Amino acid sequence: MNRKTESRKADHVRIALTKDVQARTRGTGFDGMEFVHYALPEMDFEEINTSISFLGKRLSAPLFISSMTGGYAHAEQINRDLAQACQTFHIGLGVGSQRAMLEDAKMRKTFQVRDAAPDVFLGANIGAVQLREYGVKAAEKLVSGLEADALFVHLNPLQEVVQTEGDRNWRGALKAIEKTCSTLSVPVIVKETGAGIEGVVASELEKVGVKAIDVSGVGGTSWSAIELYRNGADAGNVFWDWGNRTADCVKECKRTVSIPIIASGGIRSGLDAAKAIRTGAHLASAAMPFIQAQEQGGKKGVEKRIRQFVDELKMTMFLTRSKTLAQLREANVRT
Numbered sequence: 665m666n667r668k669t670e671s672r673k674a675d676h677v678r679i680a681l682t683k684d685v686q687a688r689t690r691g692t693g694f695d696g697m698e699f700v701h702y703a704l705p706e707m708d709f710e711e712i713n714t715s716i717s718f719l720g721k722r723l724s725a726p727l728f729i730s731s732m733t734g735g736y737a738h739a740e741q742i743n744r745d746l747a748q749a750c751q752t753f754h755i756g757l758g759v760g761s762q763r764a765m766l767e768d769a770k771m772r773k774t775f776q777v778r779d780a781a782p783d784v785f786l787g788a789n790i791g792a793v794q795l796r797e798y799g800v801k802a803a804e805k806l807v808s809g810l811e812a813d814a815l816f817v818h819l820n821p822l823q824e825v826v827q828t829e830g831d832r833n834w835r836g837a838l839k840a841i842e843k844t845c846s847t848l849s850v851p852v853i854v855k856e857t858g859a860g861i862e863g864v865v866a867s868e869l870e871k872v873g874v875k876a877i878d879v880s881g882v883g884g885t886s887w888s889a890i891e892l893y894r895n896g897a898d899a900g901n902v903f904w905d906w907g908n909r910t911a912d913c914v915k916e917c918k919r920t921v922s923i924p925i926i927a928s929g930g931i932r933s934g935l936d937a938a939k940a941i942r943t944g945a946h947l948a949s950a951a952m953p954f955i956q957a958q959e960q961g962g963k964k965g966v967e968k969r970i971r972q973f974v975d976e977l978k979m980t981m982f983l984t985r986s987k988t989l990a991q992l993r994e995a996n997v998r999t
């Protein structure tokens with residue numbers, strides 16, 4: 665096992681949980697958006713239906729826990745707690761980068777949560793640069809080892825460029841994604857990690873066969889900040905808030921692609937999720953709130969946080985006269 669990969673993954677979680685690594689000067693861009701409030705909802709709260717289909721699977725709410733961890737001992741418990749909570753609510757889950765599994769097959773158990781989440785939409789995960797390096801066969805192994813429904817390929821050029829040992833050669837990453845899209849047994853979803861996929865890159869990805877885009881924009885966790893705390897890279901400070909805001913990404917992707925868009929990066933409540941959906945996202949996703957909930961209260965803590973997200977989404981739907989997500993997409997807003 666490459667000890668470097670193992671300790672890096674443990675460091676990321678430790679730093680995320682002990683330091684303030686949220687965007688400092690820029691928000692998601694959803695702040696200025698306001699739903700029109702209807703003082704006469706004219707419906708029973710219980711009638712609200714948040715269920716949605718995503719790449720062939722049913723979710724009871726348009727919500728995902730974003731890719732985070734795996735590849736070191738304690739990650740197994742984190743992933744199990746997240747998975748069991750997702751199973752309770754029938755929402756989606758991504759595991760963290762499975763690079764460690766490619767380097768040491770024994771690490772599989774820190775990612776493999778299918779037994780705990782038999783019905784959940786489960787996403788495998790690998791970086792675009794590792795995909796180029798290891799190839800499609802390795803990606804297929806990651807998917808089958810997890811019994812995953814899709815492969816999330818993450819784009820993290822900001823994180824790579826600000827750290828001292830990062831990958832600075834990104835030639836051929838799109839080609840590797842294209843090859844994977846044409847041969848992998850499950851759909852490929854491409855995600856950023858907090859600096860945002862806007863319309864141009866989204867369109868390039870759609871053209872090579874990517875089936876959904878998870879924008880992961882600015883407004884939440886900053887990977888520049890995490891790298892600053894991990895190895896003191898000064899550039900981490902300069903680029904702390906670098907990137908495309910989540911709301912801008914959703915708007916721009918909506919203009920250029922017709923595949924589903926997942927809104928993530930700074931989504932912190934069911935109201936944020938509702939705003940993202942109203943802006944054009946199919947689903948919303950968050951990382952930091954759920955790893956914090958797991959740290960504080962294990963599986964029960966994660967369940968509590970998911971319940972809160974879903975409830976807040978339903979409250980927004982109630983107050984905007986939206987019984988379904990289709991109606992929420994048309995809800996009246998003041999801009």
Ligand SMILES: Cc1cc2nc3c(=O)[nH]c(=O)nc-3n(C[C@H](O)[C@H](O)[C@H](O)COP(=O)(O)O)c2cc1C
Nearest residue numbers: 730732760761818857880884885929930950951952
């Ligand atoms: C502790 C931690 C570890 C992460 N590890 C990964 C990873 O391995 N692969 C990945 O695609 N994204 C990873 N991310 C990025 C998230 O999936 C997400 O894109 C980003 O944190 C923005 O969402 P947030 O503002 O809700 O945290 C990680 C995030 C956190 C907080």
